[in-house]
Amino acid sequence: MKLKQLESMLGELQQFSNPKVELEQYPTGPHIASRMLYAAENSFGDVSNKVVADFGCGCGTLGAAASLMGAEQVIGIDIDSQSLEIASLNAEDLELDINFIQCDIRNLVWRGPIVDTVVMNPPFGTRRKGADMDFLSAALKIAFQAVYSLHKTSTREHVKKAALRDFGASSAEVLCELRFDVPQLYKFHKKREVDVAVDLWRFAPKTNQGNST
Amino acid sequence: MRLFTHNMLSSNIKGVANGFPLRIEVEQVLEKQVDFNPDFLKNLFPKLEWKALVDAARTMGYAELPEEADSLMLESEEFLRKFHHALLELHLEEGALVCPETGRKFPVNKGIPNMLLHEDEVPDLACNQVLCPTICERYGKVD
């Protein structure tokens, strides 16, 4: 699949119709989402023929991108049933075959090293402190091979330290810095969107979690 | 929900020591055809709990899987086809997953299992040992 084609397919997806502020529901735009999965596949081989989980999948953009890039099985997880409904419709529209689970990432209990790669755009933690770190900790427990995630650039040092020291990651690398348009969900803000500097990360889990083939 | 997903999911209720495998209550099963990929199956086989898959498939009305399996069987296409069908083509569309210890039911609607917990079932997270130091350091004490 060509990057341009991927981006335009993701652009067709339906997004949150009634975003819930407390869950930090805003989509990853097709530009960033397509590049995130494109890099994961073409620079690292972390997507095609793999099992990929999309944490906080929302309307399913990242999971759909993984599936379009050739993931063998994709599992989308979100706490919110309305988003999951939109995500399943999106998957159906693109004739993608995605598994969905409604669960709070903080309480996810999973058996076995089955998931190769986790992709996510976690809540940045502006509503509930530490939300992004909950996601990262869970992702690094489950992924066998790699975790791709977006975090605010202003927290770069912190993210790195937490990943390596507290969550046992064997590597943490910023692949690029992006500008992310976060729609203004708060009434007291005047502008409709704020432009936030965000890092795209690739983390590798503990080495003894295994080198999958 | 495919049995592939079922093979990973575990009950996540506070105090439950062994929440795997979840029992399945069937209301509606769908079959959806999926492309056959033997390499994927071979790769996945050692990571699965075979017994959980056999029992789950039987509950869903498919009793063709052998009680025990080893990696030599992966040479047989006939075996792989059955494995493929059970793991990826059977869907629990409506029904429930039941915690083996507490009997708590997690509903499955439109193929999506709902694993959300009630407040009193949530394990104590504030002092999740791994996370706590990080969060405390960044934000001050967690309340």
Ligand SMILES: C[S@@+](CC[C@H](N)C(=O)[O-])C[C@H]1O[C@@H](n2cnc3c(N)ncnc32)[C@H](O)[C@@H]1O
């Ligand atoms: C920033 S949005 C990203 C949505 C989607 N992944 C995308 O890229 O378009 C964050 C998502 O995380 C979900 N979420 C927030 N807290 C969660 C939690 N504790 N467990 C699971 N999902 C959560 C929200 O419902 C929302 O869909």
